[in-house]
Amino acid sequence: xxxxxxxxxxxxxxxxxxxxxxxxxxxxxxxxxxxxxxxxxxxxxxxxxxxxxxxxxxxxxxxxxxxxxxxxxxxxxxxxxxxxxxxxxxxxxxxxxxxxxxxxxxxxxxxxxxxxxxxxxxxxxxxxxxxxxxxxxxxxxxxxxxxxxxxxxxxxxxxxxxxxxxxxxxxxxxxxxxxxxxxxxxxxxxxxxxxxxxxxxxxxxxxxxxxxxxxxxxxxxxxxxxxxxxxxxxxxxxxxxxxxxxxxxxxxxxxxxxxxxxxxxxxxxxxxxxxxxxxxxxxxxxxxxxxxxxxxxxxxxxxxxxxxxxxxxxxxxxxxxxxxxxxxxxxxxxxxxxxxxxxxxxxxxxxxxxxxxxxxxxxxxxxxxxxxxxxxxxxxxxxxxxxxxxxxxxxxxxxxxxxxxxxxxxxxxxxxxxxxxxxxxxxxxxx
Ligand SMILES: C[S@@+](CC[C@H](N)C(=O)[O-])C[C@H]1O[C@@H](n2cnc3c(N)ncnc32)[C@H](O)[C@@H]1O
Ligand code: SF4
Numbered sequence: 516x517x518x519x520x521x522x523x524x525x526x527x528x529x530x531x532x533x534x535x536x537x538x539x540x541x542x543x544x545x546x547x548x549x550x551x552x553x554x555x556x557x558x559x560x561x562x563x564x565x566x567x568x569x570x571x572x573x574x575x576x577x578x579x580x581x582x583x584x585x586x587x588x589x590x591x592x593x594x595x596x597x598x599x600x601x602x603x604x605x606x607x608x609x610x611x612x613x614x615x616x617x618x619x620x621x622x623x624x625x626x627x628x629x630x631x632x633x634x635x636x637x638x639x640x641x642x643x644x645x646x647x648x649x650x651x652x653x654x655x656x657x658x659x660x661x662x663x664x665x666x667x668x669x670x671x672x673x674x675x676x677x678x679x680x681x682x683x684x685x686x687x688x689x690x691x692x693x694x695x696x697x698x699x700x701x702x703x704x705x706x707x708x709x710x711x712x713x714x715x716x717x718x719x720x721x722x723x724x725x726x727x728x729x730x731x732x733x734x735x736x737x738x739x740x741x742x743x744x745x746x747x748x749x750x751x752x753x754x755x756x757x758x759x760x761x762x763x764x765x766x767x768x769x770x771x772x773x774x775x776x777x778x779x780x781x782x783x784x785x786x787x788x789x790x791x792x793x794x795x796x797x798x799x800x801x802x803x804x805x806x807x808x809x810x811x812x813x814x815x816x817x818x819x820x821x822x823x824x825x826x827x828x829x830x831x832x833x834x835x836x837x838x839x840x841x842x843x844x845x846x847x848x849x850x851x852x853x854x855x856x857x858x859x860x861x862x863x864x865x866x867x868x869x870x871x872x873x874x875x876x877x878x879x880x881x882x883x884x885x886x887x888x889x890x891x892x893x894x895x896x897x898x899x900x901x902x903x904x905x906x907x908x909x910x911x912x913x914x915x916x917x918x919x920x921x922x923x924x925x926x927x928x929x930x931x932x933x934x935x936x937x938x939x940x941x942x943x944x945x946x
Contacts, residue, residue, distance in 0.1 A: 535854070537846040537931065538943040542824060544842070548602045550819040556640075557603075558610035558808035559633065561592070562815045563618035563626070564830055567648070571684055571750040572743060574932060576814040576828045577616040582624055584830060589625025591837040592812050593632050598842075599809060600636050607640045612802045617671075619651040622659045630663050642666035642705070644800055649687055652695040657702055667800040669708040669739070670696065675726040679715045683743075693733065700734050708737040708791070708800035713771045714764070715743055723771050727778035737793040737800050738784075740775050742768045744925060748933040765918050776910055786910070789865050789917045806859065806877070813843070814935065818858075821850045828932070829939035845940050846931075852878070856885065864916055868907040 542550075551557075565580035565588075578584075611633070618626060630643065644667040645660065652670065660668065672692055674680045680687065687695075699707055709730060713723060730738050745752040779792035787793040788801065810816040813833040816825040824847035827833050836843040850858065856878055863869035871882035883890075894901040898912025908916065927946050934944045 535848060535927075535946040536943055537825070537848045537941075537946070539845065539940060540847055541842055541844045542822060542847055544598070544602065546822075547819065550822060551602050551604070551606070554606060554807055554819065556607045556609045556805055556807075558612070558805040559608050559637070560802070560808055560810045560815055561611075561613045561618075561629070561633070562615060562810065562812035563613060563621055564588075564616040564813050565620040566615070566617045567620060567650070568684075568686065571754075572745070572752075574744070574746040574749055574928060575614075575616060576932065576936060578830060580617075580620040584834075585621050585624040587834050588813075588830060589621070589629055591834045591843075592629050594837045595811055595843065596629075596632055596636055599811075603637055603809075605638045608637050609640050610644075610805050610808070611639065611641050612644045614646045614802065617648045617651070618645055619647040619656060619660070622651070622656050627659065627663055634664070644802070645669070646671070649685075649692045649695050652699045654698065657699060661702060661704075666705040667708070667798075668699065668704050668706070669710060669800055670699065672696070672709040673712045674715065675711070675729050676722055679712075679718065679722075682715060683712065693729075696733055696735070704736075706736040706793070706797050706800045708739055709735050711738055711740045712743045713740055713775070714768050718771075720771075720774060723774050724778065727775050731778060731782040731784075736797045737787065737791060738775075738779065739788075739791040739800075740772065741790050742771070744921075746925065746929055746933070748929060748936065768918075769914050772914060773910075786867055786913065788867060789913055806862070814932075821852075821855060823848050823850060825931075825935070827939045828935040832939040845935065846944060856880075860886070861920060864908065864920065867913050868905065870904050871906065872904050 562576065564577045565585055566577045567580055569577065569579065613626075613630075621629075633639065643663060643665040645663075645665045646669045647660070649670055649672055673683060673685055675689055675692075677688055680689065696707070696709070711726065711730065713726075743751075745755045747753065775792070776786070779786075784792040784794050787799040791799065791801070793799045806818075807820060808818055810826065812826065813830050814826055814828045816823065824844050826843045827836065827845040833843045856874075859874065859877065863874075874880075874882045874885075878885075890899070890901055890906065893899050893912065893916070897909060898916060899909060900907045930946055931944050934941050
């Protein structure tokens with residue numbers, strides 16, 4: 516109750532709105548075309564919602580893979596691509612991310628066709644960033660992944676001790692994951708990222724240290740290390756009736772992350788986002804890197820300056836809508852200038868550094884006039900360095916400012932994704 520009140524107060528302070536309302540007011544293709552008119556470049560996100568099995572902690576939109584559904588899904592995504600061809604009008608696409616679910620379930624079941632089609636129909640100026648699963652790194656799959664133009668690959672390793680893999684129900688052992696990663700690392704990828712979950716029940720400092728050293732010794736280019744979040748609508752979230760003391764949890768996570776920071780910094784990595792460390796000299800693996808993007812596929816979200824809209828989360832309904840030549844968009848929200856600014860700031864903080872001049876170019880407002888007071892306080896308590904143009908978060912600032920952001924995002928994700936996962940066409944979702 517208290518946290519709800521505090522969340523509302525702070526959200527109102529930054530967005531100048533009492534609440535953020537997503538509703539089923541669907542933008543027409545003409546309106547979307549108008550929004551695109553003065554966009555210079557954009558990113559594309561493609562969602563592949565299939566997994567071989569479902570993990571109990573996972574908040575993402577996914578269902579168990581079926582050959583038949585994935586074939587129909589491929590046809591639907593290709594039609595959605597067609598609908599955007601005249602709207603994009605050859606604008607350069609400078610970032611392309613395929614996430615899921617587990618996109619590599621569709622190797623041999625339509626993924627290659629979708630990617631080739633995207634490169635044929637849009638003006639693609641970038642390589643593919645692709646999410647995958649440790650069990651999918653077989654020699655034939657790696658051949659296919661490389662042939663698709665993937666240069667940036669992420670692998671959901673999640674844990675490097677068998678007892679933790681067992682707790683989160685991942686279907687492999689540490690020995691197997693290491694063998695498969697070695698195979699991938701011998702290929703020609705620019706960057707291989709591994710996802711690693713920490714703050715698992717009973718996890719010790721020694722285990723975190725061992726996992727950190729293992730990651731470095733394996734020769735990966737990047738590690739994204741997330742604390743395990745418990746989303747109430749997941750099985751793990753429902754089963755964890757008492758999540759423990761929130762403050763104690765934050766301090767414990769800070770301690771664990773500090774151990775990983777030290778190991779990665781000592782081994783020639785630098786921080787590339789709140790949770791990620793990348794080997795110096797490597798281009799980082801990350802989701803869409805440009806501020807404006809188009810989301811394709813089920814639950815794909817599109818952000819076009821002053822509007823954000825999101826496709827239905829139901830695979831069956833997505834396919835049905837596209838077959839009937841209806842837009843698969845389920846919810847949209849018009850973003851006021853204040854909301855766009857708050858959103859911009861949220862993502863730049865996630866990247867841990869940004870330039871005030873970029874903000875000023877985008878919004879034509881002085882950054883210091885808009886946020887000077889708040890950022891001066893953060894500078895004084897050592898959370899960031901506030902230069903004449905560049906703002907850079909310290910390690911401590913990165914953790915605590917993000918912990919603060921999580922206070923909002925987990926609640927927002929829970930409401931938006933939680934509702935959309937149960938209702939294919941919700942009337943509205945209020946954040
Ligand atoms: C779409 S999955 C990655 C690809 C693939 N599906 C897999 O699981 O190997 C994205 C990543 O989100 C992270 N993730 C999933 N559930 C999470 C949770 N509850 N808390 C924190 N991170 C989570 C995991 O690290 C996971 O690898
Ligand atoms: S964590 Fe990955 S494999 Fe597990 S359900 Fe989520 S998307 Fe699928």
